[in-house]
Structures are given as structure tokens and as C-alpha cells.
Amino acid sequence: MSVTATIHGMSTTSPTSTAATAAQAVARYGYVPFMLIGLNGAGIVFTAGGAQKYWLLAVLVVAITTTFLVELVIPYDTAWNRDRADSTRDRIHVAVNETLILASVAAIPLLAAIVPAPPLWPHSWPFIAQVLAAILVADLGITVVHLASHKIGVLWRFHAVHHSVTRFYGLNGQMKHPLHQTVEMAAGVAPLILIGLPVDVASVLALAVAIQLLQHSNADYRIGPAKYVLALNEGHRFHHLKWAGVGDVNFGLFTLVWDHLMRTYAYDATWRFDSTQLGMAAKPDYPTSYLRQMIYPFTHASGCSLKSLTTATTADGNAPIPPSGQGSTYRL
Numbered sequence: 497m498s499v500t501a502t503i504h505g506m507s508t509t510s511p512t513s514t515a516a517t518a519a520q521a522v523a524r525y526g527y528v529p530f531m532l533i534g535l536n537g538a539g540i541v542f543t544a545g546g547a548q549k550y551w552l553l554a555v556l557v558v559a560i561t562t563t564f565l566v567e568l569v570i571p572y573d574t575a576w577n578r579d580r581a582d583s584t585r586d587r588i589h590v591a592v593n594e595t596l597i598l599a600s601v602a603a604i605p606l607l608a609a610i611v612p613a614p615p616l617w618p619h620s621w622p623f624i625a626q627v628l629a630a631i632l633v634a635d636l637g638i639t640v641v642h643l644a645s646h647k648i649g650v651l652w653r654f655h656a657v658h659h660s661v662t663r664f665y666g667l668n669g670q671m672k673h674p675l676h677q678t679v680e681m682a683a684g685v686a687p688l689i690l691i692g693l694p695v696d697v698a699s700v701l702a703l704a705v706a707i708q709l710l711q712h713s714n715a716d717y718r719i720g721p722a723k724y725v726l727a728l729n730e731g732h733r734f735h736h737l738k739w740a741g742v743g744d745v746n747f748g749l750f751t752l753v754w755d756h757l758m759r760t761y762a763y764d765a766t767w768r769f770d771s772t773q774l775g776m777a778a779k780p781d782y783p784t785s786y787l788r789q790m791i792y793p794f795t796h797a798s799g800c801s802l803k804s805l806t807t808a809t810t811a812d813g814n815a816p817i818p819p820s821g822q823g824s825t826y827r828l
């Protein structure tokens with residue numbers, strides 16, 4: 497916002513506020529292209545050029561650093577930038593889950609040796625086309641398992657860790673139980689491995705998964721009509737509404753293509769989110785420490801009835817929040 501002052505009848509704008517406004521505009525419209533095209537593109541260029549894989553880690557560091565900076569410049573909710581005694585726990589989630597993803601990529605040559613793949617992989621395609629095809633296929637498997645995790649009790653127990661968040665920021669994407677992440681990633685990547693996914697494509701796919709921290713970013717960015725196709729934060733916030741059944745929408749990690757086809761897409765441009773709407777209404781006292789989140793899904797207390805997973809009734813006595821305004825596309 498520009499700050500103006502009147503001096504001798506002349507309206508002036510402070511250079512500092514002008515610079516801040518310009519920085520906000522750059523962040524609002526430049527952040528997503530920089531991340532999706534710039535950093536994924538850098539990963540593709542490095543890998544296609546035969547660079548060492550640690551360059552992909554350098555790209556990931558740039559992605560995380562950029563996200564935290566942009567969240568400071570254009571926060572959707574300033575309260576979501578403040579630690580709630582959860583930052584350390586979330587860093588552990590990120591470290592564990594990123595390590596698992598890296599180990600999975602490293603294991604691909606081993607898997608290929610054990611299970612020889614038929615020569616179906618389109619090696620003749622341009623490298624970028626191979627990466628985009630891999631992302632679309634992986635997105636389908638991940639989306640389907642994600643949806644199943646909301647419908648099948650035993651899967652929900654492990655996915656619920658991810659839904660316990662009450663602030664929406666960049667690190668949330670990796671805040672998952674490792675078992676849930678393993679099942680989700682296996683569904684996304686196994687079909688690709690079975691047809692000969694090359695390690696180089698898998699490496700860029702792993703980077704692209706990490707860069708999807710955009711999906712939970714607290715940055716109030718704009719992507720125009722692309723929000724109907726790309727699974728970014730404007731749509732994904734609806735997925736984190738706390739009432740059972742209400743959040744069963746927008747399951748995609750990369751795109752909303754599969755949600756449109758499965759009729760699980762929802763969006764309401766007038767909706768304004770805050771922490772009181774996030775988390776799980778049925779489990780307001782969900783464990784918050786890392787170790788307890790690892791153990792809790794194995795306990796009897798973590799169970800939910802199928803009814804509570806599939807209906808829009810709430811456990812805290814409130815009616816499911818309706819979409820604001822008439823003619824909303826929001827689907828309960």
C-alpha cells in the first residue's frame with residue numbers, strides 16, 4: 497500500500513513505500529512463474545546438461561528461501577507467518593520426507609535391475625516433454641491415493657497428520673506421516689518405474705514435487721485463470737477446511753485436471769480463510785509433537801467412523817460453513 501503525505505499542498509509518496517509496493521507487485525505476479533517455470537526449468541536445464549544432482553538441491557534451497565521471503569512480502573494472513581511451536585516439528589517432517597524422496601530416486605536404478613522394464617519409456621521425446629508427461633502421470637496416482645485417503649479409514653489415520661495444520665504456510669506440504677507419503681508417492685511413481693522411468697526424469701520430478709510447496713504457501717499470489725487448472729494455494733485452502741466432508745475437494749498435487757474429471761473440484765472466489773476454519777473439527781486436540789504424530793495413527797484413538805469421513809456433518813456442533821454468496825461453485 498502506498499503511503500502519501502501532503503507537503504505545501506502537494507501530494508507526495510515516500511520512496512520507501514513506493515519500493516515496497518513495487519516489491520509486492522513483483523512478488524504477487526512473479527513468484528509462481530519464477531518457481532514453476534524458472535526453478536523447474538533450471539532443474540530441467542541442469543539435468544539435461546548432465547550436471548551433478550546436487551545442483552537440484554541448490555535449486556530446492558532457492559525455492560524454500562524464496563517462499564519464505566515472499567510470505568513476508570505478501571502474506572495472505574500475517575498470523576500464519578508466526579511460529580506456533582510448530583516450526584521445528586515441521587522442519588523435521590521436511591527433512592525426513594525429503595530424505596525419503598531422495599532415497600527413492602536413488603533406488604530407481606536398483607529397482608530397474610531387479611524388475612527390468614519393458615522398453616516403453618519415450619526416450620526420443622524432448623527431455624522437457626518426458627518430465628511433463630511424468631508429472632501428469634504421477635499427479636493422477638497421487639490424486640487418486642489422496643482421495644482414497646479421505647474415504648478409507650485406515651488411510652485417513654495416516655493422512656490426518658497433514659490435515660492437523662491450523663496455519664497455512666510453505667512447509668505444510670511435507671508435513672505428512674512418512675507412511676502416507678510412501679503410499680502416495682508409490683502410487684504416483686510406480687507406473688512410471690514399470691515402464692522404465694529414467695533417473696534423470698525422476699530427479700526433476702522429485703524437485704517438482706518439492707517446489708509444489710507453493711500449494712501451501714502463505715503468499716497471497718495471483719495466477720489468474722490458471723487457478724482453475726494448477727493445484728496451487730487458492731484452491732488447496734478449500735481442501736484444508738476442517739469440517740468432515742467439506743474439505744473433500746481439490747485433491748491434486750500438480751494440477752486440478754483429475755479433480756475436474758472426478759467432479760471433486762471446488763472454488764469460491766469470495767471465500768476468506770482464517771485459522772478457525774483449518775485443521776480437523778473432529779479432532780481439535782490432535783497431537784502436535786513430531787513423535788506423537790508418528791505414533792498416533794497406530795492408536796485406537798486416531799480412528800474415525802466412515803460416516804464422519806463422508807458426510808458434511810460436523811463434530812463440533814457447528815453447521816458446515818456454507819459458501820458465501822449465491823451462485824458459488826463450492827460443492828459440499
Ligand SMILES: [Zn+2]
Nearest residue numbers: 642646655735
Ligand atoms: Zn487431504
